[in-house]
Amino acid sequence: MGDLKLNYTVDGGDLIQAGEASSKMKMTLKKLGLPPEVIRRASICMYEGEINMVIHADGGEVEVTVGMDTITIRLTDHGPGIPDVDRAMEEGFSTAGDVARDLGFGAGMGLPNMKRCSDDMQIDTQVGVGTTVTMQIHIN
Amino acid sequence: MNVRELAHVMALTEFIMPEPEREVSGGYVGDLLSWVMGRAQNGNVWLTIMSNQNVAAVALMAEVSCVVLTEGVKPDEALRQRAEQQNINILGTKLSTFDAAAVLKQLMR
Numbered sequence: 001m002g003d004l005k006l007n008y009t010v011d012g013g014d015l016i017q018a019g020e021a022s023s024k025m026k027m028t029l030k031k032l033g034l035p036p037e038v039i040r041r042a043s044i045c046m047y048e049g050e051i052n053m054v055i056h057a058d059g060g061e062v063e064v065t066v067g068m069d070t071i072t073i074r075l076t077d078h079g080p081g082i083p084d085v086d087r088a089m090e091e092g093f094s095t096a097g098d099v100a101r102d103l104g105f106g107a108g109m110g111l112p113n114m115k116r117c118s119d120d121m122q123i124d125t126q127v128g129v130g131t132t133v134t135m136q137i138h139i140n
Numbered sequence: 141m142n143v144r145e146l147a148h149v150m151a152l153t154e155f156i157m158p159e160p161e162r163e164v165s166g167g168y169v170g171d172l173l174s175w176v177m178g179r180a181q182n183g184n185v186w187l188t189i190m191s192n193q194n195v196a197a198v199a200l201m202a203e204v205s206c207v208v209l210t211e212g213v214k215p216d217e218a219l220r221q222r223a224e225q226q227n228i229n230i231l232g233t234k235l236s237t238f239d240a241a242a243v244l245k246q247l248m249r
């Protein structure tokens with residue numbers, strides 16, 4: 001059986017609507033009957049990544065691959081890139097603006113959450129070009 | 141205890157309650173969404189004063205049993221709609237966050 005691929009487009013600028021792609025993915029993973037804890041971790045990874053694309057990068061694309069033993073979530077954007085990834089990974093580091101903060105974002109906890117909820121996380125980024133975040137969640 | 145029973149004993153306002161049978165286990169207090177995302181446990185009661193649509197998405201991802209808006213805060217219209225679509229329980233209380241957490245802690249013992 002081949003891997004299942006799910007593709008989502010995330011609109012930039014719409015912080016109120018954000019989370020649609022994650023909600024859809026979660027529903028699909030439930031239908032596939034994956035273990036609840038795996039679904040929860042994948043959903044948190046995807047949501048934090050989706051929100052980051054909306055707040056920091058004006059949207060992007062997500063490809064979720066569901067394989068036999070791994071879920072891979074790849075978020076690609078053409079935003080400003082991350083100048084200092086180590087810094088960005090620190091709990092509490094955030095460049096979010098007032099609009100995002102008023103809605104409850106900007107604690108600087110998203111990337112650390114993604115790291116903790118995934119089994120592997122890789123950030124490929126180039127300033128002025130964009131960012132790709134790839135996370136893997138093992139199914140067993 | 142389930143969400144309906146919690147609503148009853150704490151005299152909570154039931155804004156949206158599509159899943160009253162959902163079991164309640166412990167609680168989490170917070171208004172910064174990625175703290176909630178990282179720390180709230182499955183089944184927790186989430187106490188917050190945030191009332192925008194993103195609350196429903198976070199509740200769904202973190203799998204809390206219900207959201208309790210404290211301090212008399214009401215959900216905005218977009219949050220109501222999204223909560224209805226996504227089967228998220230949204231309740232409310234006039235209690236302060238501190239008092240609501242204290243009552244909840246008693247109930248959870």
Ligand SMILES: Nc1ncnc2c1ncn2[C@@H]1O[C@H](COP(=O)(O)OP(=O)(O)OP(=O)(O)O)[C@@H](O)[C@H]1O
Pocket residue numbers: 048052053055056057077079080081082088089093094095096104105106107108109110111112131173174175
């Ligand atoms: N896709 C991205 N493009 C550009 N910068 C990003 C991207 N994702 C994260 N960043 C940078 O990394 C910082 C830390 O991200 P993180 O998700 O941890 O926190 P946050 O989004 O600022 O707040 P929170 O996630 O707690 O709401 C961001 O403030 C931003 O500067």
Ligand SMILES: [Mg+2]
Pocket residue numbers: 048051052106109110111174
């Ligand atoms: Mg973030």
